[in-house]
Amino acid sequence: MILLETLLYIIKNGKVLLIRKKRGLGAGYFNGVGGKVEDNEDVNNAAIRECIEEIGVKPRGLKWMGLLEFWNYDNNAIESIHFVHVFTASDYNGEPRESDEAEPLWFNINEIPFNSMWEDDSLWLPLILSGRRIYGRFIFNKWRMISHEVHSICT
Ligand SMILES: CNc1ncnc2c1ncn2[C@@H]1O[C@H](COP(=O)(O)OP(=O)(O)OP(=O)(O)O)[C@@H](O)[C@H]1O
Numbered sequence: 001m002i003l004l005e006t007l008l009y010i011i012k013n014g015k016v017l018l019i020r021k022k023r024g025l026g027a028g029y030f031n032g033v034g035g036k037v038e039d040n041e042d043v044n045n046a047a048i049r050e051c052i053e054e055i056g057v058k059p060r061g062l063k064w065m066g067l068l069e070f071w072n073y074d075n076n077a078i079e080s081i082h083f084v085h086v087f088t089a090s091d092y093n094g095e096p097r098e099s100d101e102a103e104p105l106w107f108n109i110n111e112i113p114f115n116s117m118w119e120d121d122s123l124w125l126p127l128i129l130s131g132r133r134i135y136g137r138f139i140f141n142k143w144r145m146i147s148h149e150v151h152s153i154c155t
Pocket residue numbers: 005006007023024025026031033034035036037070082084118119120121
């Protein structure tokens with residue numbers, strides 16, 4: 001299964017808006033807002049749509065910050081490969097609200113709750129929050145990370 005997905009981080013007044021995911025892949029973890037790109041949808045619009053669906057705000061000032069690949073093995077078989085386009089946004093319209101998918105919470109940029117996030121996040125999210133564009137590839141077995149590579153992209 002190959003999946004195209006988005007992640008979006010709204011950064012404003014020195015804080016970043018995360019969600020506590022309430023269901024599906026990564027339930028219980030903090031993450032950016034995001035999800036699967038739909039057929040015939042571009043990744044930019046998918047990032048905006050997921051943000052509206054999950055926390056009820058329309059992000060503004062979107063910036064493409066990079067691409068992540070998550071390869072998840074089940075021993076020798078590939079279970080899924082996720083291609084994830086990552087964006088930041090500098091502003092938004094509306095007020096963040098909880099939905100059945102997500103609870104929004106603001107964190108100081110230097111107080112991100114990495115202990116309650118996917119294992120890979122601490123390897124690349126600080127780069128993005130400091131304005132760097134990245135490419136990363138992370139290999140998992142049954143969703144435990146077994147190897148990784150992260151590169152800054154010069155633009
Ligand atoms: C393995 N390490 C990881 N580190 C950081 N983020 C990760 C991740 N693995 C998946 N993600 C993100 O988690 C969201 C899941 O979204 P997910 O609930 O599956 O999608 P969507 O909202 O479309 O779901 P429904 O099918 O509608 O329930 C999606 O943004 C995806 O990029």
